[in-house]
Amino acid sequence: MLEGFAVLLLFQLIGELITRLSGIPVPGPVLGMALLLLAVLLIKKVPAGVRTASEGLLRYLPLLFVPAGVGLINHGLLLKQDIWVISITLVVSTIFTLIVTVLVLQGLKKLWGIEKDA
Amino acid sequence: MPEVIFELWVYMAASPLLHLLLTLLAFFLAQWVNRRAGGSPLLHPVLVAIALLVGFLLLTDTPYATYFEGAQFIHFLMGPAIVSLAVPLFDHRERIKREFIPLMLACVAGIITAVISTVVLVRMLGGREDTLLSLVPKSVTTPIAMGIAEQIGGFPALAAGIVLITGAIGCILGPPIFKLLKIKDHAVQGFAMGLAAHGFGTAQCFSLSNLAGAFAGLAMGVTGLLSAFLIPLIMRFFA
Numbered sequence: 526m527l528e529g530f531a532v533l534l535l536f537q538l539i540g541e542l543i544t545r546l547s548g549i550p551v552p553g554p555v556l557g558m559a560l561l562l563l564a565v566l567l568i569k570k571v572p573a574g575v576r577t578a579s580e581g582l583l584r585y586l587p588l589l590f591v592p593a594g595v596g597l598i599n600h601g602l603l604l605k606q607d608i609w610v611i612s613i614t615l616v617v618s619t620i621f622t623l624i625v626t627v628l629v630l631q632g633l634k635k636l637w638g639i640e641k642d643a
Numbered sequence: 644m645p646e647v648i649f650e651l652w653v654y655m656a657a658s659p660l661l662h663l664l665l666t667l668l669a670f671f672l673a674q675w676v677n678r679r680a681g682g683s684p685l686l687h688p689v690l691v692a693i694a695l696l697v698g699f700l701l702l703t704d705t706p707y708a709t710y711f712e713g714a715q716f717i718h719f720l721m722g723p724a725i726v727s728l729a730v731p732l733f734d735h736r737e738r739i740k741r742e743f744i745p746l747m748l749a750c751v752a753g754i755i756t757a758v759i760s761t762v763v764l765v766r767m768l769g770g771r772e773d774t775l776l777s778l779v780p781k782s783v784t785t786p787i788a789m790g791i792a793e794q795i796g797g798f799p800a801l802a803a804g805i806v807l808i809t810g811a812i813g814c815i816l817g818p819p820i821f822k823l824l825k826i827k828d829h830a831v832q833g834f835a836m837g838l839a840a841h842g843f844g845t846a847q848c849f850s851l852s853n854l855a856g857a858f859a860g861l862a863m864g865v866t867g868l869l870s871a872f873l874i875p876l877i878m879r880f881f882a
Contacts, residue, residue: 530723533723533726533727534722534723536726536729537722537723537725537726540726551787551867551868551871552725552784552786552787552867553722554721554722554723554725554726555725555784555786555787555864555867555868557722557725557726558725558726558727558728558729558732558860558864559729559864561726561727561729562729562732562733565729565730565733566733566736571730571733571734575727575730576730578723578727579727579728579729579730579731580730582720582723582724582727583724583727583728583730583731583849583856584849585720586724586842586845586846586849587670587688587689587846587847587850588666588667588670588689588692588717589717589718589720589721589724589846590689590721590807590810590842590843590846591666591669591670591689591692591693591696591714591717592666592710592711592714592715592717592718593718593721593785593803593807594689594690594692594693594807595693595696595697595700595707595710595711595714596707596711596803596804596807597693597697597804597807597808598697598700598701598707599707599800599804600800600801600803600804603798603800603801603804604801604804606771606774607770607771607774609768610764610765610768610769610770610774611770611774611778611805611808613764613768614760614761614764614765614768614770614778615778615781615805615808615809615812616812616816617760617764618756618757618760618761618764618781619757619782619809619812619813619816619839619840620816620820621756621757621760622753622756622757622760622782622835622838622839623813623816623817623820623835623836623839624820624824625752625753625756626749626750626752626753626756626834626835626838626839627820627821627824627826627831627832627834627835628824629748629749629752629753630745630746630749630831630834630835631826631828631831633744633745633748633749634742634745636745637742637744637745639741639742639745
């Protein structure tokens, strides 16, 4: 568990270092995720410690959004200026985005002859 | 207030312990409220917890920076949590490999829909131009969205707030839309949620199934990567 957590931090650190040095517009943890995926694909298994740490963290993923979400308290004024435009746009655009994504994905899967295995 | 309690409050309010503990308690309370409400997405535990904490900070006149000194210990875990998404992706690698091209094309279609519908709606409703530029990266995971907003001329701080609200809206709208369109495949549901509602959607998907969570995490990562290149490009046509 602790070794697994250290591995996760190590890959995050490598990701942060590469993005800082190269200036590519990707957050360090996202690059760290890609590198860890590459590493486990290479060794063809997930070490038990890494799996335990990963499952522990992902179980509490919603909680991890709370501190940043409370930060909305600081954007009150900016949000108020265009509140109706913002609310309507976010709701309608999110509906479109969800619908187009699922329909395109399902359509293409049929086209590619991939059966559903839900 | 008796003096002893006042002194205790002054001490507690300045220590990270209080706000760290309050964040956990607010989350437990929010989960309990959500269960009592039959798991309604309108009372999403994250939203209820945020509302409780915002209310508390306003009532006690506590600045966000003071709150964050305690809450940062939870916030910090976001980094390793994103890295750990590699594990569910590895578990479902066969299926991802098989569906790779449809997944990538659906991702591009989703990003274009998100951006163009936002531009058209804001212009139609008469919103301000800098509001528009902060709204465009709304479906992208926060750190990338802030970078995109800055690059195209929006406000990064407002963009970060918008991203969170979009995530919450996606969590509320996703389940009824899937029901309406009769989408039962957890992989498809997860992919759409990760694309439209980034980490918020991904978090919700892991409570559905590991498969939904893996595809949501995949969509979140790919949407972030592609958006960083696609959004500035698309916005050139609308400038």
